Amino acid sequence: MDKKRVLSGVQPTGNLHLGNYLGAIRNWVEAQPDYDNYFCVVDLHAITVPHDPKQLAESSLAIAALYLACGIEPTHSTIFIQSHISAHSELAWLLNCVTPLNWLERMIQFKEKARKQGENVSVGLLDYPVLMAADILLYDADLVPVGEDQKQHIELTRDIVIRINDQFGKKKKPVLKLPAPLIREAGARVMSLTDGTKKMSKSDPSEQSRINLLDSPAEITKKIKRCKTDSFKGLEFDNPDRPECHNLLSLYMLLSGQSRDAVAAECAEMGWGQFKPLLADTVVAALEPIQTKYYEIMGDRASLEALLKAGREKAEVSANDVLDRVKTALGFSKPL
Ligand code: AMP
Ligand code: TRP
Numbered sequence: 001m002d003k004k005r006v007l008s009g010v011q012p013t014g015n016l017h018l019g020n021y022l023g024a025i026r027n028w029v030e031a032q033p034d035y036d037n038y039f040c041v042v043d044l045h046a047i048t049v050p051h052d053p054k055q056l057a058e059s060s061l062a063i064a065a066l067y068l069a070c071g072i073e074p075t076h077s078t079i080f081i082q083s084h085i086s087a088h089s090e091l092a093w094l095l096n097c098v099t100p101l102n103w104l105e106r107m108i109q110f111k112e113k114a115r116k117q118g119e120n121v122s123v124g125l126l127d128y129p130v131l132m133a134a135d136i137l138l139y140d141a142d143l144v145p146v147g148e149d150q151k152q153h154i155e156l157t158r159d160i161v162i163r164i165n166d167q168f169g170k171k172k173k174p175v176l177k178l179p180a181p182l183i184r185e186a187g188a189r190v191m192s193l194t195d196g197t198k199k200m201s202k203s204d205p206s207e208q209s210r211i212n213l214l215d216s217p218a219e220i221t222k223k224i225k226r227c228k229t230d231s232f233k234g235l236e237f238d239n240p241d242r243p244e245c246h247n248l249l250s251l252y253m254l255l256s257g258q259s260r261d262a263v264a265a266e267c268a269e270m271g272w273g274q275f276k277p278l279l280a281d282t283v284v285a286a287l288e289p290i291q292t293k294y295y296e297i298m299g300d301r302a303s304l305e306a307l308l309k310a311g312r313e314k315a316e317v318s319a320n321d322v323l324d325r326v327k328t329a330l331g332f333s334k335p336l
Pocket of ligand 2: 007008009010011042045131132135136144145146150153
Protein backbone atom coordinates (compact mmCIF):
# COMPACT_ATOMS: atom_id res chain seq x y z
CA MET A 1 0.00 0.00 0.00
CA ASP A 2 1.19 3.51 -0.73
CA LYS A 3 2.41 5.48 2.23
CA LYS A 4 0.35 8.40 3.44
CA ARG A 5 1.62 11.84 2.50
CA VAL A 6 2.82 14.22 5.20
CA LEU A 7 3.50 17.94 4.76
CA SER A 8 4.72 20.47 7.29
CA GLY A 9 6.84 23.59 7.52
CA VAL A 10 8.49 26.14 9.77
CA GLN A 11 9.02 29.84 9.17
CA PRO A 12 12.53 31.22 8.80
CA THR A 13 11.97 33.93 11.36
CA GLY A 14 14.59 33.92 14.08
CA ASN A 15 16.04 30.88 15.66
CA LEU A 16 14.22 27.59 16.18
CA HIS A 17 13.45 26.92 19.82
CA LEU A 18 12.55 23.91 21.95
CA GLY A 19 8.83 24.44 21.18
CA ASN A 20 9.45 24.09 17.45
CA TYR A 21 11.60 21.04 18.08
CA LEU A 22 9.39 19.17 20.54
CA GLY A 23 6.05 20.29 19.09
CA ALA A 24 6.91 19.73 15.45
CA ILE A 25 10.29 18.68 14.06
CA ARG A 26 11.06 15.86 16.48
CA ASN A 27 7.72 14.28 15.62
CA TRP A 28 8.44 14.58 11.91
CA VAL A 29 11.74 12.79 12.45
CA GLU A 30 10.27 9.96 14.49
CA ALA A 31 7.47 9.22 12.07
CA GLN A 32 9.32 9.80 8.80
CA PRO A 33 9.88 6.16 7.79
CA ASP A 34 6.12 5.56 7.96
CA TYR A 35 5.17 8.34 5.53
CA ASP A 36 5.98 10.01 2.23
CA ASN A 37 7.17 13.34 3.64
CA TYR A 38 7.40 16.90 2.34
CA PHE A 39 8.97 19.49 4.62
CA CYS A 40 9.25 23.07 3.47
CA VAL A 41 10.82 26.22 4.81
CA VAL A 42 7.91 28.65 4.62
CA ASP A 43 9.72 31.85 3.70
CA LEU A 44 6.64 33.45 2.13
CA HIS A 45 5.01 33.26 5.55
CA ALA A 46 8.02 34.97 7.11
CA ILE A 47 7.25 38.25 5.33
CA THR A 48 3.75 38.55 6.81
CA VAL A 49 5.41 40.51 9.62
CA PRO A 50 8.18 43.09 9.08
CA HIS A 51 11.39 41.31 8.06
CA ASP A 52 14.99 42.03 7.16
CA PRO A 53 15.68 41.30 3.46
CA LYS A 54 19.40 40.90 4.25
CA GLN A 55 18.64 37.89 6.42
CA LEU A 56 15.78 36.10 4.69
CA ALA A 57 17.78 33.88 2.32
CA GLU A 58 20.33 32.94 4.96
CA SER A 59 17.65 32.15 7.55
CA SER A 60 15.88 29.90 5.07
CA LEU A 61 19.06 27.92 4.45
CA ALA A 62 19.65 27.72 8.19
CA ILE A 63 16.21 26.24 8.81
CA ALA A 64 16.74 23.65 6.09
CA ALA A 65 20.09 22.78 7.72
CA LEU A 66 18.37 22.48 11.09
CA TYR A 67 15.79 20.08 9.63
CA LEU A 68 18.67 17.87 8.54
CA ALA A 69 20.59 18.34 11.79
CA CYS A 70 17.50 17.28 13.76
CA GLY A 71 17.37 14.04 11.79
CA ILE A 72 15.23 14.61 8.72
CA GLU A 73 16.62 12.26 6.09
CA PRO A 74 16.46 12.91 2.36
CA THR A 75 15.80 9.20 1.79
CA HIS A 76 12.40 9.56 3.46
CA SER A 77 11.70 13.26 3.04
CA THR A 78 11.65 15.93 0.38
CA ILE A 79 13.00 19.23 1.69
CA PHE A 80 12.46 22.50 -0.17
CA ILE A 81 11.97 26.24 0.14
CA GLN A 82 8.38 27.42 -0.34
CA SER A 83 9.13 30.52 -2.44
CA HIS A 84 11.09 28.42 -4.96
CA ILE A 85 7.80 26.93 -6.12
CA SER A 86 5.54 29.65 -7.48
CA ALA A 87 2.47 27.41 -7.31
CA HIS A 88 2.22 28.26 -3.59
CA SER A 89 1.46 31.90 -4.26
CA GLU A 90 -0.75 31.11 -7.19
CA LEU A 91 -2.93 28.56 -5.43
CA ALA A 92 -3.20 30.92 -2.46
CA TRP A 93 -4.78 33.49 -4.78
CA LEU A 94 -7.30 30.99 -6.13
CA LEU A 95 -8.21 29.87 -2.61
CA ASN A 96 -8.50 33.51 -1.51
CA CYS A 97 -11.37 33.97 -3.88
CA VAL A 98 -13.45 31.21 -2.30
CA THR A 99 -12.54 31.94 1.34
CA PRO A 100 -14.98 34.17 3.24
CA LEU A 101 -13.27 37.09 4.94
CA ASN A 102 -14.88 36.36 8.28
CA TRP A 103 -13.23 32.90 8.41
CA LEU A 104 -9.85 34.66 8.51
CA GLU A 105 -10.90 37.38 10.92
CA ARG A 106 -11.71 34.64 13.43
CA MET A 107 -8.20 33.16 13.50
CA ILE A 108 -6.66 33.36 16.97
CA GLN A 109 -3.09 33.70 15.70
CA PHE A 110 -4.11 36.62 13.49
CA LYS A 111 -5.88 38.36 16.34
CA GLU A 112 -2.87 37.90 18.62
CA LYS A 113 -0.27 38.99 16.08
CA ALA A 114 -2.41 41.91 14.88
CA ARG A 115 -2.81 43.13 18.44
CA LYS A 116 0.96 43.07 18.94
CA GLN A 117 1.59 44.96 15.70
CA GLY A 118 -0.90 47.78 16.11
CA GLU A 119 -1.17 49.95 12.99
CA ASN A 120 1.04 48.04 10.62
CA VAL A 121 -0.95 44.89 10.00
CA SER A 122 -0.59 43.72 6.39
CA VAL A 123 -3.20 41.98 4.29
CA GLY A 124 -0.64 39.16 4.16
CA LEU A 125 -0.93 38.57 7.90
CA LEU A 126 -4.68 38.12 7.57
CA ASP A 127 -4.20 35.90 4.53
CA TYR A 128 -1.48 33.78 6.15
CA PRO A 129 -3.75 30.74 6.78
CA VAL A 130 -4.86 30.65 3.13
CA LEU A 131 -1.23 30.44 2.01
CA MET A 132 -0.76 27.69 4.58
CA ALA A 133 -3.77 25.87 3.10
CA ALA A 134 -2.13 26.14 -0.33
CA ASP A 135 1.10 24.62 1.08
CA ILE A 136 -0.80 21.63 2.38
CA LEU A 137 -3.16 21.11 -0.56
CA LEU A 138 -0.51 21.34 -3.31
CA TYR A 139 0.92 18.03 -2.12
CA ASP A 140 -2.36 16.18 -1.55
CA ALA A 141 -1.19 15.80 2.04
CA ASP A 142 -3.08 13.35 4.25
CA LEU A 143 -1.51 14.50 7.50
CA VAL A 144 -0.03 17.73 8.83
CA PRO A 145 2.17 17.28 11.92
CA VAL A 146 2.23 20.53 13.92
CA GLY A 147 2.02 21.93 17.43
CA GLU A 148 -1.33 22.65 19.03
CA ASP A 149 -1.27 26.35 18.02
CA GLN A 150 -1.70 25.43 14.33
CA LYS A 151 -4.81 23.29 14.75
CA GLN A 152 -7.21 26.09 13.89
CA HIS A 153 -5.35 26.76 10.62
CA ILE A 154 -5.70 23.14 9.58
CA GLU A 155 -9.39 23.21 10.39
CA LEU A 156 -9.67 26.25 8.13
CA THR A 157 -7.82 24.33 5.41
CA ARG A 158 -10.39 21.57 5.74
CA ASP A 159 -13.24 24.06 5.47
CA ILE A 160 -11.71 25.47 2.28
CA VAL A 161 -11.38 21.97 0.79
CA ILE A 162 -15.00 21.13 1.58
CA ARG A 163 -16.15 24.38 0.01
CA ILE A 164 -14.09 23.96 -3.18
CA ASN A 165 -15.09 20.32 -3.61
CA ASP A 166 -18.70 21.25 -3.02
CA GLN A 167 -18.72 24.15 -5.48
CA PHE A 168 -16.38 22.84 -8.17
CA GLY A 169 -15.94 19.08 -7.73
CA LYS A 170 -17.76 16.27 -9.41
CA LYS A 171 -19.59 13.82 -7.14
CA LYS A 172 -17.02 11.05 -7.30
CA LYS A 173 -14.04 13.28 -8.09
CA PRO A 174 -13.15 15.84 -5.46
CA VAL A 175 -10.81 18.63 -6.57
CA LEU A 176 -8.73 18.67 -3.40
CA LYS A 177 -7.75 16.11 -0.78
CA LEU A 178 -9.01 16.60 2.77
CA PRO A 179 -6.02 16.72 5.17
CA ALA A 180 -6.00 16.10 8.92
CA PRO A 181 -3.83 17.52 11.70
CA LEU A 182 -1.36 15.24 13.46
CA ILE A 183 -0.78 16.62 16.93
CA ARG A 184 1.14 14.57 19.46
CA GLU A 185 0.08 15.37 22.98
CA ALA A 186 3.57 15.37 24.49
CA GLY A 187 5.40 18.53 23.45
CA ALA A 188 2.42 20.04 21.63
CA ARG A 189 2.61 23.14 23.84
CA VAL A 190 5.99 24.00 25.23
CA MET A 191 5.64 27.02 27.50
CA SER A 192 7.77 30.12 28.04
CA LEU A 193 10.55 30.05 30.64
CA THR A 194 9.37 33.38 32.02
CA ASP A 195 5.64 32.55 32.21
CA GLY A 196 4.34 28.99 32.31
CA THR A 197 0.94 30.05 31.01
CA LYS A 198 2.29 31.48 27.71
CA LYS A 199 3.67 29.38 24.86
CA MET A 200 7.35 29.55 24.04
CA SER A 201 7.51 31.75 20.96
CA LYS A 202 10.00 33.24 18.49
CA SER A 203 8.23 36.56 18.73
CA ASP A 204 8.57 37.00 22.50
CA PRO A 205 10.89 40.02 22.93
CA SER A 206 12.65 38.32 25.83
CA GLU A 207 15.43 35.88 24.86
CA GLN A 208 15.19 34.52 28.40
CA SER A 209 11.72 33.16 27.57
CA ARG A 210 13.01 30.47 25.19
CA ILE A 211 15.85 28.03 24.61
CA ASN A 212 17.02 28.11 21.01
CA LEU A 213 18.37 24.99 19.38
CA LEU A 214 21.65 26.80 18.72
CA ASP A 215 22.13 28.31 22.19
CA SER A 216 25.54 27.53 23.72
CA PRO A 217 25.75 25.31 26.82
CA ALA A 218 26.54 28.42 28.90
CA GLU A 219 23.45 30.26 27.58
CA ILE A 220 21.22 27.25 28.19
CA THR A 221 22.49 26.82 31.74
CA LYS A 222 22.03 30.53 32.47
CA LYS A 223 18.48 30.60 31.09
CA ILE A 224 17.46 27.57 33.12
CA LYS A 225 19.09 28.99 36.25
CA ARG A 226 17.03 32.17 35.87
CA CYS A 227 13.76 30.67 34.68
CA LYS A 228 10.56 31.28 36.61
CA THR A 229 9.74 28.72 39.32
CA ASP A 230 7.57 28.64 42.45
CA SER A 231 7.95 28.06 46.17
CA PHE A 232 6.00 24.82 46.57
CA LYS A 233 7.75 21.80 48.08
CA GLY A 234 8.75 18.98 45.75
CA LEU A 235 8.07 18.82 42.00
CA GLU A 236 4.95 17.50 40.25
CA PHE A 237 3.12 17.33 36.93
CA ASP A 238 -0.41 18.62 36.39
CA ASN A 239 -0.88 20.98 39.33
CA PRO A 240 -2.83 23.88 37.76
CA ASP A 241 -1.27 26.27 40.28
CA ARG A 242 2.21 25.26 39.08
CA PRO A 243 2.34 25.76 35.28
CA GLU A 244 6.12 26.37 35.30
CA CYS A 245 6.73 23.17 37.24
CA HIS A 246 4.67 21.14 34.79
CA ASN A 247 6.47 22.69 31.82
CA LEU A 248 9.99 22.14 33.16
CA LEU A 249 9.28 18.55 34.18
CA SER A 250 7.80 17.93 30.72
CA LEU A 251 10.95 19.30 29.09
CA TYR A 252 13.06 17.03 31.26
CA MET A 253 10.87 14.04 30.42
CA LEU A 254 10.90 14.66 26.66
CA LEU A 255 14.61 15.41 26.36
CA SER A 256 15.82 12.66 28.69
CA GLY A 257 13.61 10.11 26.96
CA GLN A 258 12.19 8.86 30.27
CA SER A 259 8.58 8.00 31.00
CA ARG A 260 6.35 10.37 32.86
CA ASP A 261 6.08 8.02 35.84
CA ALA A 262 9.83 7.68 36.07
CA VAL A 263 10.29 11.48 36.03
CA ALA A 264 7.48 12.03 38.52
CA ALA A 265 9.08 9.52 40.90
CA GLU A 266 12.64 10.80 40.41
CA CYS A 267 11.70 14.44 41.01
CA ALA A 268 8.91 14.16 43.59
CA GLU A 269 11.16 15.14 46.49
CA MET A 270 13.53 17.45 44.64
CA GLY A 271 13.91 21.17 45.14
CA TRP A 272 14.63 23.61 42.30
CA GLY A 273 18.29 23.85 43.33
CA GLN A 274 18.75 20.18 42.57
CA PHE A 275 16.46 19.97 39.53
CA LYS A 276 17.71 22.96 37.52
CA PRO A 277 21.29 21.70 36.97
CA LEU A 278 19.86 18.29 36.06
CA LEU A 279 17.54 19.87 33.49
CA ALA A 280 20.32 22.10 32.15
CA ASP A 281 22.64 19.12 31.62
CA THR A 282 19.84 17.19 29.93
CA VAL A 283 19.02 20.02 27.52
CA VAL A 284 22.70 20.62 26.70
CA ALA A 285 23.26 16.90 26.04
CA ALA A 286 20.16 16.64 23.84
CA LEU A 287 21.09 19.67 21.72
CA GLU A 288 24.80 19.01 21.38
CA PRO A 289 24.59 16.46 18.54
CA ILE A 290 22.10 18.68 16.68
CA GLN A 291 24.43 21.67 16.94
CA THR A 292 27.48 19.71 15.80
CA LYS A 293 25.62 18.41 12.77
CA TYR A 294 24.15 21.83 11.99
CA TYR A 295 27.58 23.51 11.76
CA GLU A 296 28.85 20.65 9.64
CA ILE A 297 25.97 21.03 7.19
CA MET A 298 26.24 24.82 7.04
CA GLY A 299 29.96 24.38 6.29
CA ASP A 300 29.12 22.52 3.08
CA ARG A 301 26.84 24.96 1.28
CA ALA A 302 27.14 23.28 -2.09
CA SER A 303 25.69 20.01 -0.78
CA LEU A 304 22.89 21.79 1.05
CA GLU A 305 21.96 23.79 -2.04
CA ALA A 306 22.05 20.68 -4.22
CA LEU A 307 19.70 18.94 -1.82
CA LEU A 308 17.27 21.86 -1.87
CA LYS A 309 17.38 21.96 -5.66
CA ALA A 310 16.55 18.25 -5.87
CA GLY A 311 13.77 18.81 -3.32
CA ARG A 312 12.36 21.67 -5.35
CA GLU A 313 12.40 19.65 -8.55
CA LYS A 314 10.54 16.76 -6.96
CA ALA A 315 8.03 18.90 -5.06
CA GLU A 316 7.26 21.01 -8.11
CA VAL A 317 5.83 18.03 -9.96
CA SER A 318 3.10 17.48 -7.39
CA ALA A 319 2.51 21.21 -6.89
CA ASN A 320 2.03 21.94 -10.58
CA ASP A 321 -0.22 18.96 -11.00
CA VAL A 322 -2.58 20.05 -8.20
CA LEU A 323 -2.52 23.67 -9.35
CA ASP A 324 -3.58 22.54 -12.80
CA ARG A 325 -6.37 20.47 -11.33
CA VAL A 326 -7.73 23.46 -9.42
CA LYS A 327 -7.45 25.84 -12.37
CA THR A 328 -9.28 23.39 -14.59
CA ALA A 329 -12.01 22.89 -12.00
CA LEU A 330 -12.43 26.65 -11.67
CA GLY A 331 -12.83 26.93 -15.44
CA PHE A 332 -9.59 28.63 -16.54
CA SER A 333 -8.39 28.20 -20.11
CA LYS A 334 -5.10 26.39 -20.70
CA PRO A 335 -2.13 28.64 -21.58
CA LEU A 336 -1.89 28.89 -25.37
P1 AMP B 1 6.61 28.60 13.76
O1 AMP B 1 7.70 28.92 14.70
O2 AMP B 1 5.42 29.44 14.05
O3 AMP B 1 7.01 28.57 12.34
O4 AMP B 1 6.14 27.13 14.15
C1 AMP B 1 6.69 25.95 13.60
C2 AMP B 1 6.12 24.72 14.26
O5 AMP B 1 6.45 24.69 15.65
C3 AMP B 1 4.59 24.60 14.20
O6 AMP B 1 4.23 23.27 13.95
C4 AMP B 1 4.15 25.02 15.56
O7 AMP B 1 2.92 24.44 15.93
C5 AMP B 1 5.28 24.50 16.44
N1 AMP B 1 5.43 25.30 17.65
C6 AMP B 1 5.73 26.62 17.74
N2 AMP B 1 5.78 27.03 19.03
C7 AMP B 1 5.50 25.93 19.79
C8 AMP B 1 5.41 25.69 21.21
N3 AMP B 1 5.63 26.66 22.10
N4 AMP B 1 5.10 24.45 21.61
C9 AMP B 1 4.90 23.45 20.72
N5 AMP B 1 4.95 23.61 19.38
C10 AMP B 1 5.26 24.83 18.91
N1 TRP C 1 1.86 28.37 10.13
C1 TRP C 1 2.86 27.42 10.52
C2 TRP C 1 3.48 27.87 11.83
O1 TRP C 1 3.67 29.00 12.10
C3 TRP C 1 3.91 27.25 9.48
C4 TRP C 1 3.34 26.67 8.23
C5 TRP C 1 3.16 27.30 7.05
C6 TRP C 1 2.89 25.33 8.06
N2 TRP C 1 2.65 26.44 6.12
C7 TRP C 1 2.45 25.24 6.72
C8 TRP C 1 2.81 24.24 8.91
C9 TRP C 1 1.92 24.05 6.20
C10 TRP C 1 2.28 23.06 8.40
C11 TRP C 1 1.84 22.98 7.06
O2 TRP C 1 3.87 27.06 12.57
